Amino acid sequence: MRPIAWRRRQRGQVLPISAICAGVLLGGAALAVDLSVATTNHRNLQNATDAAALSAARDLGASNGGQANQADRLQGAVDALRVVYDHMGWGSSGTTWATGVVHAQTGQNCGNGAAATHCDVTTSGPGAGSGVTVTVDIPPLSAPNPAYDERPGAPGLPWGYVEVDVTDPAAAGLGGAIGLHMGPTGSRSVAYHLPAAQPFGFALYSNTLVTGGNQGEVIDGNVYAYRDINPQSGGHSGFCAGPDANGNLGAIVLGSPQSGSFPSPDPAAGSPYQSNVRPTAADTVQAVSSCSVATGSGTVNQTANLGACGTLSVQGVTLTAVQDPSSQACMASPALLPPDLQGPSLSGNVVTEDGSALGNNRSVLTVTSALTPGLYYVTHNPNCSPPSCTDVVIDGHSAPSNCTGAYASSYTTCLVGVTFWLDQGATIGVTNGAHVLISPYQPPSGQTEDPNDGFYSVYAPTGSAGGLYESNVSSSLTVTGTVYLPSGTLSAGQNALLSIDGQAIVDTWNVQSGNFTNPEVTFDPRYVAKLREQLQLVQ
16 A cells, blocks of 8 residues: 555646746747747848948949049948848838938048048948948958958058948847847958959069179069068178159068068078078168168168058058068068969960970070060970070070160160960070060950950969079160069079069069169059959958
């Protein structure tokens, strides 16, 4: 009988246990439903901010030649708000509402004067969207990556970035019945736009080193060297970044790091940081009023002011720079990569010179007369090693003068309308006192849509260790346009003269000559290859 009595004492417990379990199950179900709704809401808001940021970013660079201006910022803010309005389904007058919101801010955070540098708008949605907060910042103010935020002391920079933030109070949902409340749902997007036809704003870019000789070197425009700039200490040596063709002062930018352990692998193969180079006169960058008064004896100089790294802006380059306390140069952090420029098209007159099957020390092309205008596609002879053997030879003895008119008095070899495409490490050599002029090939109208046709004199795609070598036997080389050797070398001997009216993008710059007060490179955006357009979400 005792077991029966024991069971009687357990009666009535099923109901409260079931009630507790039911509450847990209902709460779990309610939470699952609310989480699903919150996820859907967040996805919806993320789609809205992504589209709004991209729409606004696309406006940046639509006018003023792609350069920073307030009109583009104002239009970007209007378009961002309009896209959010349309996506949230607030009505059919998104443009009217967005324009009114931005116009109301023109006296505060979105000035419409030429000197205005930013547009920041925070507003609530209209009508049913009154609880939703929309924020548009051009440039960003609170991006997860602070590199995209407006720089202290540099209003309006960086150019090309937009931040859009939307916050929506969450509905009470089913969880509210049991005391489970969801917080607000929000999303943030940062977009970037680099307009089409923008130049890469360095006169000289070296992915490793800039090595100079015992004569003065002048680069008119900005200069970038990943590791260091190192002229010799004797004679009239020295290096100077002067004003470019538009009068913009030249700055020197080095890659990060500039102290501590070298990265592994090290692109500069253990070469010293700028503050440790020899001669010691080159270990600190100096500011000069002009390159004509820059001192020699191994000094490194720039015409841009020192200490302005935080406000330094280089066209077509996303640059975060600080001043290296040891060398005083601006230091890019992270280090800059060579630009991925679209190459010339293989259209029009294309001449193929294939050296892949040639024997030892055999050149592919020896220039003995004027070349027909065209693109010369040169494939490297693996049995030909520079500088003693180059795939293309422009020789002062075997290439008699072919220049006419105004060129006749200065040059012996005029390659007007000639572009060299250097494949698989092909190289060019200017030797034996040749005085050479090279200007880019432009295919006939209607045969190409490549925006960079007509802007390259020398092009080697990334990965092709092509090179341009000028011997030291009183030769001279004048080039118009872009010399693009991002994996290759440009080298000139001590008695050679070099002049590039455009820009040079190389892996290694080893020019031992110098040209005294005449610039070796003059950056002129009219003559250089342009960057590819970019429109992307960065966060």
